[in-house]
Every structure is written in C-alpha cells, then in structure tokens.
Amino acid sequence: MALQPRLDLRPYFQTLDDIDGPLNWESLFANDNPVEVEVGAGRGLFLVNAGLSNPETNYLGIELSYKEGRRAARRIHKRQMPNVRVLGGDAKLIVGERIPVNSVSAVHVYFPDPWWKRRHKKRRVFDDVLLQGIRRILIVGGNLHVWTDVEEYFQVMTDLVRETSWFGPQITPAERAAEHDLDYHTSFERKKRKLGLPIYRAMWSMLEK
Numbered sequence: 001m002a003l004q005p006r007l008d009l010r011p012y013f014q015t016l017d018d019i020d021g022p023l024n025w026e027s028l029f030a031n032d033n034p035v036e037v038e039v040g041a042g043r044g045l046f047l048v049n050a051g052l053s054n055p056e057t058n059y060l061g062i063e064l065s066y067k068e069g070r071r072a073a074r075r076i077h078k079r080q081m082p083n084v085r086v087l088g089g090d091a092k093l094i095v096g097e098r099i100p101v102n103s104v105s106a107v108h109v110y111f112p113d114p115w116w117k118r119r120h121k122k123r124r125v126f127d128d129v130l131l132q133g134i135r136r137i138l139i140v141g142g143n144l145h146v147w148t149d150v151e152e153y154f155q156v157m158t159d160l161v162r163e164t165s166w167f168g169p170q171i172t173p174a175e176r177a178a179e180h181d182l183d184y185h186t187s188f189e190r191k192k193r194k195l196g197l198p199i200y201r202a203m204w205s206m207l208e209k
C-alpha cells in the first residue's frame with residue numbers, strides 16, 4: 001500500500017529547526033496584534049477555542065511532542081486560522097531564549113505533566129527556570145494562567161510564583177460548566193472533569209520590572 005505523503009502543516013506547525021534566531025511575531029502572524037503563549041499545548045483545544053473567540057489576539061502554542069503539536073496544528077490548518085501557530089520544541093528553551101523580551105501579553109500553562117516519580121520530578125516543565133523565562137517575555141500587566149488537577153504540583157507552582165514577588169495577588173478564575181464536548185478549556189480539563197476531579201486554577205498579573 002502506498003504511503004500517504006505527510007500533510008505540509010506550515011505555517012501552522014513549525015519546529016525550532018525551521019526558525020533562525022529569535023522569533024519574529026510580525027513574520028509569524030503578519031500583524032502586530034498582542035501575542036499569548038501556551039506552554040505544552042497538547043492537542044490544541046485551548047488554542048482553537050481562544051483563537052476563534054479572540055481573532056485580534058495571536059496565539060503561539062509550544063509543544064515538546066511533535067506528534068501532539070502536529071495534531072494540534074491539523075485542527076488549526078482545517079480552520080485556516082491566521083492567528084494561531086504551533087511551535088515544536090522545549091518551552092524552557094523557547095521561553096527562555098527565543099521569544100523576544102517583553103513581547104507577550106499572557107502565558108498559559110494547563111495541566112503540565114506531573115512526573116510523579118521523585119527521580120523524574122526534575123523533568124517538570126514549571127520550575128524556576130521556566131518562571132524566569134516567563135518574567136523575561138511577559139509585558140508589565142501581562143497575565144500568567146495555570147490550571148492543574150494535581151494539588152501538590154499546584155502548591156509547588158503557586159509557591160514558586162509567590163517567592164519571586166514579580167507578580168500581583170493570586171486570583172482564582174471562575175468555573176463554568178461545559179455546554180458540549182468541545183466547550184472545555186483544554187482536552188485534559190475535559191478528561192479530568194469527566195473523572196470528577198477538582199481543577200486547581202490560578203492567575204497572576206506581572207508587576208513593574
């Protein structure tokens with residue numbers, strides 16, 4: 001059986017190998033609208049819903065797994081969304097070095113992998129290195145959003161943020177019941193809500209630097 005040629009998902013999906021030096025929002029989105037970044041975009045439900053609801057905002061999803069990133073990008077390609085892009089690569093590197101300083105109005109981190117085993121915990125994406133990168137890219141007044149079903153990881157993340165004093169008070173975003181299967185914040189939120197698990201949520205605004 002002949003293999004199907006792989007769908008060319010550019011410009012919706014690219015990897016760091018496709019981009020030299022720092023990211024350039026104007027060349028990625030062909031406008032200078034505000035940019036929001038999602039760390040660990042998975043299958044892209046947040047990117048699609050947010051991108052459709054806010055056409056004047058650009059969204060970049062960063063995803064370590066090219067397979068998942070391509071899956072997210074297929075949804076975006078299907079809808080030909082001009083304001084959403086997925087970049088395959090490590091968020092710590094991309095946020096820490098490749099995204100221009102003070103150029104992002106929000107960072108979203110939803111259901112980051114918990115890496116339960118003690119010896120694996122250093123693989124967790126949300127740590128002091130990522131947080132320094134987030135501080136680097138967020139504009140003053142920009143927002144950091146974090147959701148997880150893992151209470152212990154939520155505590156770690158909120159403690160890390162609080163220890164920096166870079167952000168204003170912690171806010172808990174309101175909950176809203178989903179009206180249909182695609183009306184969830186992310187695919188993992190759907191999975192965890194259907195198991196009846198509580199979802200821990202926090203949002204902070206970046207103070208003066």
Ligand SMILES: C[S@@+](CC[C@H](N)C(=O)[O-])C[C@H]1O[C@@H](n2cnc3c(N)ncnc32)[C@H](O)[C@@H]1O
Pocket residue numbers: 039040041042043062063064065068089090091092109110111112113125186187188189
């Ligand atoms: C549990 S999934 C959640 C996906 C999505 N946010 C959701 O809520 O449905 C976590 C995702 O983060 C990605 N990820 C883990 N470490 C990462 C890193 N260092 N950089 C970018 N993505 C990462 C994983 O590949 C995975 O797709």
